[in-house]
Amino acid sequence: MGDVEESQVKRLNQGSEQAAATEVYGDEQNSSKREWTRSNGQRKKKYFIISGLILVLLMSIGIPLLIYTRDQHVMLQGITISGIDVGNLTQEKAKILIDHEIDRLESQTVRLNAGKQSPEVKLKDLGLVLSDASALQEAYDIGRKGSLRNKVVTKMSAAKGINFELSHTWDDQKLKDSLTRTLEGFNNPATDASFDITTQNTMIIKSEHVGLIYNPESLASLIKGLDIYKPLPEIKVDFKEQLPQLTALQLEDQKITGLLASYTTRFDSTQTARSDNVRIAAKAMDMSVIKPGDTLSFNQIVGERTVAGGYKDAYIIVNGQFVPGLAGGICQVSSTLYNTGLLANLQVTQRSNHDLAISYVPLGQDATVAFPNLDLKFNNNTGGYLLIRTKTSTNSVTIELYGKVKPGQEVLISDTTESVIPAEEQRQVDETLAHGASIVKQHGQPGYIVKSFRIVKVNGKVVSSEPLKQSLYKALPTIIAVGS
Template sequence: MKTLTGLYGEENNSIKKSRSLKSLRRKKFLLVSFALLFIMIFSVGTLALVYTRDQQRILEGVKVSGVDVGNLTRDDAKKIIDKEVSSLLSQTIVLSVGQQSPKVKLEDLGLALNADLALQEAYDIGRKGSIFEKVASKWSAAKGVNIDFSQEWDESKIREALKGTLDEFNDPATDATFEITKDNIMTIKNDQKGLIVDSEELLLRIKEINLYKMIPELKAEFTEQLPLITAAQLEDQKITGLLASYTTRFDPAQTARTENVKIAAKALDMAVIKPGSTLSFNQIVGERTVEGGYKDAFVIVNGEFVPGLAGGICQVSSTLYNTGLFANLAVTQRSNHDLAISYVPLGQDATVAYPDLDLKFNNNTGGYLLVRTKMSYNSITIEMYGKVKPGQEVFIGNTIDSTIPAAERRVVDETMAHGASVLKQQGQPGYVVKSIRTVKLNGVVVSNEPLKQSRYLPLPKIYAIGP
């Protein structure tokens, strides 16, 4: 007869065996499950790889601008897309301008379509991301995907096309104009308002066009255009009379110099300067050349009189300078000669050399300025006409601040007799001159303006002596 302990032992062994069998069965189940899962994942992955294999073609169901490019190579799709782009850009916009309806192609308006970018986007579908993202993209593409071109407009081309198309419909404003008669009278022709197509408003509406939903036409609106210069403005700036006149004299026997003076004076005659603009001697007269008729005559270079092209022209600029001074113009550039000259007072000359050494005034009269020149056989007169200020008088005062004595030089002349002496050059002293322009209005001094100081070098007295 078994003991109670023995019975318990057998029962425990039975329980252990049962548990061991269950554990073994569980392990087998897990192993089988893992194996099946691995096989399933491997199979799905293999199928996915096969499904998403890159065949160098755009996926089925993909369209660009509504054109089916599915299952096409990139090159074949590009040919089709290029035709679509050409077709879209050849569409025309009808511009309603009054009773007229001109047409303009989208291409001429500077429309550009991103065909290459759209093609790349179509080609990339199903080729980016993880294997599962590629699968999802392919499934989505199979349901249908359309990629539209984006539009870019070139504003400069729009403006150019509109100008070429609509200019004939514009009635632009006409500025007031004037003519100067031989009697120095300013006659004014009235201005006129205009009507022009509002191209800027039309440009904005063109940029909003959807090329996939073309509108029948765009109505061009007209806007009033005002003249830039009105008759009222010209009337306020009108030449009313003579501002100043100045005359200098020359030796007509110096024929080359006289001819140079005449050419420069003729170039200045009838010059018109707008209010606030600059009167430039070099700009008006231009470069002095042989082709222009200028001749060699004496000029001052480095304190000496030497032959040079267009000698004598500084008499014209000096005459103009004095006329400008007495017209009370603002002097913005002026240089005196190296040596004192005789045809204007000390301190009232102006030398010029093209292009940098210039004589310039600012037209500060508030009106237009007219330059007139007159020639006699031995004199030049320059007049300035403009907006006269009643009661205005101008005076120029010059003061010699210091005198620089002239040196004496003796030059041996082998052709002369021993001990002989001849004066070859009459010397002259140098000067430092201060000038003031005084302006009176109705007899009352309103300004005392210091002008640029003038400094003249001395000219040595030269004797030729025998050996």
């Protein structure tokens, strides 16, 4: 009994010790857990405090920033356009103000010192064009674009002052026209040397004049370089020398010195309409002057042949037949000119022969014309001026060419008939004639192929032999009417 009690007591003691140990260890664990919980709670509390402070700080800063950058639809304080304060103004009010400034700037006058006189001209009349559209928009956009930070920065910059300039351009054509109107009277233009033709068909030369005219390019450059926002200075107009295109010395070298060639053809004065046509065309050519290197054109000089011009109906050649037509006979004038031009050694650039052979010039030496395309043309290759003189009598027309004479020059024209084309005989029945009777309704004439040459001699020596355009003349048939 006693032994049992001791063992039981021992076990109880051991259990108590274990229980005590467990209690002690458990207390330590619980204490550590409680310590971690307090620390974690303190961290959370600190985080919430800091977050709250940050939020409060952001709210204290952000709200004023939002208020600072709030759009009030006016220009920012400190913004100017062309030096005009537009701060706190709407775009509409700012435009009214700036438009007044534009009108003031464009109405400024610049004094052009042209020597004895100094006319004043408004800039807008000289082509100045100012615009405020771009400046107004750029000024209005300040503090309104980008992030909040960008808006704050640009608004702070504007407070220190930002100026926008008006855009301006120059209307070059308006500037040119305005300068011409203003300064044309101050020019002293050059004049070319000139000449008069005397009754002896010689030239009296008048000297040229060297002029002074303002320099439009230089003046326009100075005007476009003006600072329109500052008081405008006086501009001195630069005048430059203007040389004549033709001098007396040149005229002396191209001077008419005498008769180059003359040619005469004759006509039947009883054919009054044809004779009148010849005289009208010849008179139209008289006193015509052709410059060196220019073209002598019959149609250009004589012009269109019209009834109003006095021309009448007479026989002309059309499609190998003689038929009535307006201005018949003037081909005698063109043929006379052709021969004169050949003898003057002019270069032939256009010439056509008649369809049928004619009698007032040798075969191969005629020239037919019809306005406006069928023409007789020469190039004035003489190195001098040409003067055309014409004369008509009751039955003849003469054309003379005066120019720069080459001493010792002689021109000859030779023609060779290569072949003769016989005239056919055509018989036509005419019921109005008695049986076996006949009459000739049209007398025929043969056709020809003719080659021509121009031979030029100087002091008797041949210097050139030039083939001219070949002439082909059709045969005109003989037409006989016979009774049936």
